[in-house]
Every structure is written in structure tokens, then in C-alpha cells.
Amino acid sequence: MLRQVAVIGCGMTKFGRHDGKTLLEIMVEASLRAIDDAKIGERDVDAVYVSTMLSGELSNQTALGSALVDQLGLMPAAAHRLENGPASGGSAVKNACMAVASGFCDLVLVTGGEKMRHISGDRITDLISTMVHPTAEYVHGVTLPALAAMFTRLYMHRYGLKREHLAKVAIKNHANALKNPYAHIHQPITIEGILYAKEAEVNNPLVADPLRLFDCCPVTDGAASVVLCAAEIAKEFCDTPVIVAGLGQATDTLAVHEREDPTLLKAVQVASQKAFKMAKLTPADMDLAELHDAFTILEIAESEDSGFFAKGTGHKALEEDVTSLGGKLPINPSGGLKARGHPVGATGVAQIVELTWQLRGEAGGRQVQGAEKAYCCNFGGFGNNVISFVLTRRN
Amino acid sequence: MQKMTGFKCEKCGKMFYPKHARCPRCGSLELKEIDLGNECTLMTYTKLFAVPEGVEQIPLLLGIVEFKNGVRALGQIVAEEVEIGATLQPVWGPLRKVHGKTVSGFKFEPVKRKLS
Numbered sequence: 471m472l473r474q475v476a477v478i479g480c481g482m483t484k485f486g487r488h489d490g491k492t493l494l495e496i497m498v499e500a501s502l503r504a505i506d507d508a509k510i511g512e513r514d515v516d517a518v519y520v521s522t523m524l525s526g527e528l529s530n531q532t533a534l535g536s537a538l539v540d541q542l543g544l545m546p547a548a549a550h551r552l553e554n555g556p557a558s559g560g561s562a563v564k565n566a567c568m569a570v571a572s573g574f575c576d577l578v579l580v581t582g583g584e585k586m587r588h589i590s591g592d593r594i595t596d597l598i599s600t601m602v603h604p605t606a607e608y609v610h611g612v613t614l615p616a617l618a619a620m621f622t623r624l625y626m627h628r629y630g631l632k633r634e635h636l637a638k639v640a641i642k643n644h645a646n647a648l649k650n651p652y653a654h655i656h657q658p659i660t661i662e663g664i665l666y667a668k669e670a671e672v673n674n675p676l677v678a679d680p681l682r683l684f685d686c687c688p689v690t691d692g693a694a695s696v697v698l699c700a701a702e703i704a705k706e707f708c709d710t711p712v713i714v715a716g717l718g719q720a721t722d723t724l725a726v727h728e729r730e731d732p733t734l735l736k737a738v739q740v741a742s743q744k745a746f747k748m749a750k751l752t753p754a755d756m757d758l759a760e761l762h763d764a765f766t767i768l769e770i771a772e773s774e775d776s777g778f779f780a781k782g783t784g785h786k787a788l789e790e791d792v793t794s795l796g797g798k799l800p801i802n803p804s805g806g807l808k809a810r811g812h813p814v815g816a817t818g819v820a821q822i823v824e825l826t827w828q829l830r831g832e833a834g835g836r837q838v839q840g841a842e843k844a845y846c847c848n849f850g851g852f853g854n855n856v857i858s859f860v861l862t863r864r865n
Numbered sequence: 866m867q868k869m870t871g872f873k874c875e876k877c878g879k880m881f882y883p884k885h886a887r888c889p890r891c892g893s894l895e896l897k898e899i900d901l902g903n904e905c906t907l908m909t910y911t912k913l914f915a916v917p918e919g920v921e922q923i924p925l926l927l928g929i930v931e932f933k934n935g936v937r938a939l940g941q942i943v944a945e946e947v948e949i950g951a952t953l954q955p956v957w958g959p960l961r962k963v964h965g966k967t968v969s970g971f972k973f974e975p976v977k978r979k980l981s
């Protein structure tokens with residue numbers, strides 16, 4: 471990048487259910503926290519990037535960039551609303567980084583949010599499904615869980631992954647979320663409770679065989695926000711700026727069946743390789759990672775295709791607690807999408823927030839001790855549009 | 866009976882489904898329709914219980930199939946149970962409702978072998 475970009479402030483709403491508040495109101499709440507955290511005072515914000523996938527369909531509001539700028543009194547700052555499916559948040563952060571790196575902007579605000587819980591399950595499932603291939607997938611009744619399930623079955627068939635591995639991702643991420651006050655789900659779960667007990671069939675029903683309820687992220691309301699600036703001026707605002715050391719983005723075929731190897735997340739591979747190359751770092755240098763575990767299988771597959779583990783061995787690392795808090799590479803200390811929740815447009819921004827807190831040593835009970843370098847991966851569609859970041863603490 | 870068609874690039878020979886404006890491999894615009902054939906193999910599948918609005922059948926069986934020429938497609942499977950590797954054939958029928966209107970397309974059903 472032409473100039474380095476720093477994260478100088480971040481904020482989130484609690485993820486969960488926000489009845490009685492509008493999407494704009496929760497975006498304002500997260501933004502004010504980030505602005506306050508960044509201590510930018512009266513300094514002009516040059517641009518605002520808002521990410522949301524379904525604000526028009528679910529909240530009857532579009533062009534949220536303009537609305538947020540107006541609420542925050544940031545005029546005449548440039549404002550955008552960015553929609554890129556579940557990768558909307560990562561896209562907004564990336565575009566904000568480009569604006570700062572190019573010298574076009576010095577100080578920018580990125581806020582992602584979604585309000586989804588007030589809509590019925592089959593309606594939200596359908597709306598989310600509109601991102602898949604219109605004629606080769608959508609009209610057949612395909613949903614994101616259905617694509618994830620077909621991916622899982624093939625992956626199990628090839629690599630010997632068992633349902634216990636999927637359950638372990640959920641158990642680990644639920645346990646991590648207990649230490650995250652912003653997480654949607656604060657519910658410890660056990661393998662007996664979700665797989666072996668008599669009631670498991672009722673409490674953890676099949677959503678898309680072999681995936682069960684506890685393999686899928688919840689439907690969540692929430693917003694997350696970050697303030698970015700040119701690294702050269704970051705010290706004016708904060709003592710502990712976090713540097714965006716690398717980022718990468720890549721796409722893959724829209725229809726999953728067209729991929730040469732449908733169990734390979736090629737866009738994750740390419741995006742992460744680009745991010746590591748820019749950062750001049752390797753996966754082995756990372757102290758933690760936030761991955762896009764919209765489904766438990768995705769944490770395992772992304773941990774491989776991001777370059778942390780060889781293909782087909784991600785579940786072994788999970789089994790050996792390498793990816794647990796206290797392990798060599800904690801994955802999703804925040805609870806991930808699985809338990810922090812997945813307000814679609816907020817997720818990519820929330821990943822940057824978690825990385826920043828971790829790198830500043832402010833992650834409380836889920837702090838990865840001494841974390842200096844961290845990675846995240848925001849996964850759009852079913853892997854057709856992926857954005858990866860490498861963040862580092864500046865000493 | 867309607868035949869399920871894929872596409873072939875006249876320039877580089879790449880075969881694919883569904884249609885793309887340009888060849889996914891070489892970018893050529895010279896594409897022709899090809900018959901995908903009557904037999905395909907099930908690569909992976911799911912029984913979907915949480916169906917979207919517009920789908921009435923629960924569970925909905927969905928799968929990815931591979932034709933003999935290597936081209937793959939996704940679709941509904943008309944059966945109670947299936948297994949990876951099963952031989953299926955395309956069959957035309959109603960799929961779901963979109964904005965209240967029924968949309969039709971190809972689904973896949975097990976090939977019934979004639980008893981000899």
C-alpha cells in the first residue's frame with residue numbers, strides 16, 4: 471500500500487436482539503463507541519463506509535451511508551453504503567483502507583450492521599439465499615446451509631471428518647463467547663447435550679443433513695464500527711494503534727458445483743496468500759485468527775485454506791486443542807459467527823474489532839496472551855468472495 | 866421431452882453448466898449448446914429441513930451430480946433416500962415458487978433399471 475493504515479478506534483453494540491431500535495440506531499451506537507475510542511475530538515472525518523446486506527429488504531431503509539453521516543453530524547464527509555453479501559463488512563474495511571492508503575482520505579469511519587431477528591425464519595432464509603446462483607442454485611431451493619451441508623458431506627467422505635469434530639467447533643466457540651460480553655449466545659454446550667443425549671435430536675435438530683442447528687450461526691442483530699487513519703498520524707489519537715499490515719481479496723465461481731474441487735475454498739487461499747504477502751508474514755507468524763464460521767465446517771476448511779494447516783488436517787488441529795484458547799493458534803476467541811453471532815453486514819467489521827482488542831491486550835477473559843499478529847477472513851456467498859486481513863500491533 | 870443442455874467453448878473445448886457470457890477458461894464468446902446426456906452420478910447431497918419461503922416440500926433433497934463428460938449441476942433429487950455414487954437422470958418438473966409463481970426446471974431421479 472502507498473501508505474500504512476492504522477486502526478485507532480473500535481466499538482460494537484451487543485450482538486443479539488435489538489427490539490425497539492432501528493438498524494440506523496444500532497449503527498449510531500457502534501459508531502459513537504468507535505469515535506469515542508479513537509479520541510478524534512472535533513477532527514473532520516473524510517469518509518464513512520457503511521456495510522449492510524439487507525437493510526432495504528429488512529429495515530426498509532437504503533443509502534445508509536447518508537443517513538449515518540447525518541446522524542453523526544459528519545457532513546460534508548463522503549458516504550457510501552456497501553453491499554457484498556456476508557463479505558460486506560470486510561469490503562467496507564478494505565475500501566476504507568484503500569481510501570487512506572491512496573492519500574485520498576486521512577481519517578475514515580467504517581460501520582457495519584444488520585437487523586434480522588424480527589423476520590420469520592423461512593423469509594430470512596430465502597432472502598439470504600438470493601446471493602447464490604440465480605438459475606443454477608436459487609430456483610432449486612438452495613440455501614446457504616444446504617450448500618454448507620453438501621460441502622460437509624463431501625469433506626467427510628474425503629477426509630474422515632466426523633460429526634464430533636463439527637460439534638467441537640461449536641462447543642469451543644460457545645465457550646469462548648462466554649468470555650465475550652458482546653456475544654449473542656452465552657450458553658455453554660456439551661457433546662452429550664448436542665449429540666449423544668436423548669433430547670439431542672430435539673434440542674439440536676437437523677437443518678441440512680448432516681448439519682444440525684448447533685452447526686449453524688444464529689440470526690443476529692448488531693453493529694460494529696472502526697475508525698481508520700493514516701498510520702503516520704495515528705499517534706496523535708492513540709498510544710496503541712494497530713496496523714493493517716496486509717489485506718487480500720479474491721473471488722471464485724458463483725455456482726459451487728463449477729469448482730474443480732468443491733471442497734477447496736480457492737478464494738480463501740488466494741485472499742490469504744495476498745494478505746500474508748503484503749504483510750511480509752506467514753500463517754505460522756499469527757498469534758490468533760478470526761474465521762468466518764457461519765457453519766462449523768467452515769472454521770475447519772478456512773483454517774486449512776488460509777494456510778494454517780494442510781488440507782484435510784484442520785480437524786486434527788481442532789482435536790488436539792491447537793485452536794482452543796490457550797492453544798498455539800486460538801481460532802475465534804470472540805466466539806466467532808457461531809456464538810458471537812452473525813449480523814451479516816457487521817461481521818467483517820466485528821472481526822477487525824476483535825483483532826484490534828486482542829492486539830491491544832484489551833480482550834478480557836478471552837485475551838490471547840502477548841498477541842502481536844492476527845488474521846481474519848470474511849467469507850462472502852459460499853466462498854465466492856473472500857477478504858482476508860493481517861493486523862499487527864505496532865510497538 | 867426436454868433435454869438438459871450445457872455449453873461448450875468452440876475455441877478451447879471447455880464444457881460447463883450453467884451458461885456464462887464468456888468461456889470461464891479462455892474468455893471466448895463462441896459457445897454452443899451441448900446435450901448433457903441422460904445419466905449422471907451423485908457427488909454429494911443434503912436433506913434440507915429448514916427450507917426457504919417458496920419451497921413446500923420438507924425435507925427437500927438436493928444434490929450435486931456429475932455427467933459423463935465431467936460437467937456438473939445442482940438440483941433437487943426425486944427420491945426418499947440416496948447415496949453418493951447413485952446413478953440419476955434429469956427430469957423436468959416444478960421446483961419452487963418465486964414471488965408466488967411456480968418455477969420449473971430439471972431435477973434428478975434414480976434411474977430405474979429394467980429387470981431382465
Ligand SMILES: [Zn+2]
Pocket residue numbers: 874875876877878879888889890891892893
Ligand atoms: Zn474457452
